[in-house]
Amino acid sequence: MMKTKPYTYTGTGSAIADYHKPKTELQNIIRGNKSASKNWGLFDKNNKQHRTILSQLRQLQWVTASEKWGEIPDINRLSEFLKSDKSPVNKPLNDMTPQELSKMISCFDSVITKHFK
Template sequence: MTATKSPYLFEGQGSAIDDYLKPKTDNPKQTTNNSKNWGLFDKKNKQHLTLLSQLRTLQWTVKSEKWGEVADLNRLSDFLKSDKSPVNKPLKEMEPKEVSKIIECFKSMVVKRYK
């Protein structure tokens, strides 16, 4: 049995549920499970670009001073490391068939979100 978190007053932006479920770290740029970012992608790979577009459609984005709003690769990394991911590997190490599974997973998430 896992220990539950104690409730607290949410004083931030966005969803209180997302904030509650998000693990707290001293460094917000650091990923939770491992220091290696599994969400790093190859900008020349069409499948990786398709996955990035799915992230933007789901609004998994963060503000960037240089580029405005960009896909949240840390959140993607945490997803790929989680039990919810159909393939538990870094994105750059996946075979094309495995990346297709991830893309289909995100397409399903988009359909469920905007249905």
């Protein structure tokens, strides 16, 4: 059972609308807003190449704390990396072809090798 922190609603408008606001924000992330703030690090848990990249993020220690799962790969940092000029493929992870994902895997392999040398 998750512990929740109660808070007193002090805004204007409906308290129920405020309660449902996080759910609509999550739906916007999942649906993928066509804006610059879209998270490019969202992955498919059934895709073996995506799981390999998540494993590489753990090896690089690109992790963040989670109350439920402990340490998890930092998807936001991955998203920022994919959007940067340092990334070999500037696309969201879910839009990449298997060849592009292979490029990303080899890129992270070389970063891991250089990081721990």
